[in-house]
Amino acid sequence: MTIAIETPVPPCAHEPELFEEVAALSAAADEPLAVVSERLAVAHRSCAGCPMLVDCLYRAVVEVDVSGFVACTTEADRASIRRRLGIEVSQATFAPYGTARLGGGPVSHESVMAVRQSYPKDTCHQLAERLGCSTSTVKRHLRRAREQAQQEAAAAPAVDRRTPTVDEVLDAFDALETSQFA
Structure with a gap:
């Protein structure tokens, strides 16, 4: 059967x-x-x-x-x-990938954040051109800054965040x- x-x-x-x-x-x-x-x-x-x-x-x-x-x-x-x-x-957070940049060495996180601060309305592509790196490098650093901000916010006193039924x-x-x- x-x-x-x-x-x-x-x-x-x-x-x-x-x-x-x-x-x-x-x-x-x-x-x-x-x-x-x-x-x-x-x-x-x-x-x-x-x-x-x-x-x-x-x-x-x-x-x-x-x-x-x-x-x-x-x-x-x-x-x-x-x-x-x-x-x-x-x-979902993804592990950062290795740099895809040729020459000039890596771009520091501080450099990306400083340029973002100086030019807040620029696109990621425009920031990458200013820094001489790839757009993905800029996005990776901005994502890292966002994740750090989220972790800091999560470490703040917890508000009742229950899961809905x-x-x-x-x-x-x-x-x-x-x-x-x-």
């Missing part, structure tokens, strides 16, 4: 091109609103019928800051839910206008 266990395949795995298209359309400013709304509604209905929706929504809101269309929500929807719940989800996340989701698509 053979026992077959069917594992449900979520719509995003079964038809990923639909969800990738919705994410791209949402980011594109030149697409007609009717086209974006129609594709978003199709993806929303498909996603809403998924047996993994609740777990997917909870993880996308509380645990991992993902991009694109996930669990019937856009990035803006998830940000709205987080604001309503009073939570923040930090980006699944029901609280679902209630915040239900309050979204976009949750009415399906």
Whole structure:
């Protein structure tokens, strides 16, 4: 006797091109609103019928800051839910890569921060040109400064940062206008 266990395949795995298209359309400013709304509604209905929706929504809101269309929500929807719940989800930190710079030696962290202080409106590319290094080097140093600031903020007296329950996340989701698509 053979026992077959069917594992449900979520719509995003079964038809990923639909969800990738919705994410791209949402980011594109030149697409007609009717086209974006129609594709978003199709993806929303498909996603809403998924047996993994609740777990997917909870993880996308509380645990991992993902991009694109996930669990019937856009990035803006998830940000709205987080604001309503009073939570923040930090980006995953990546170990810094080695320098990709030729000649001239490494750029010090202090140099990057001093140039950022002097030219706060410059892009990372412009700062890199001023320093004679790569854009990724500037980004790495700015990320390091942000992470240090976050660690210092985390070391400050703790505010009640409890993790929301699944029901609280679902209630915040239900309050979204976009949750009415399906």
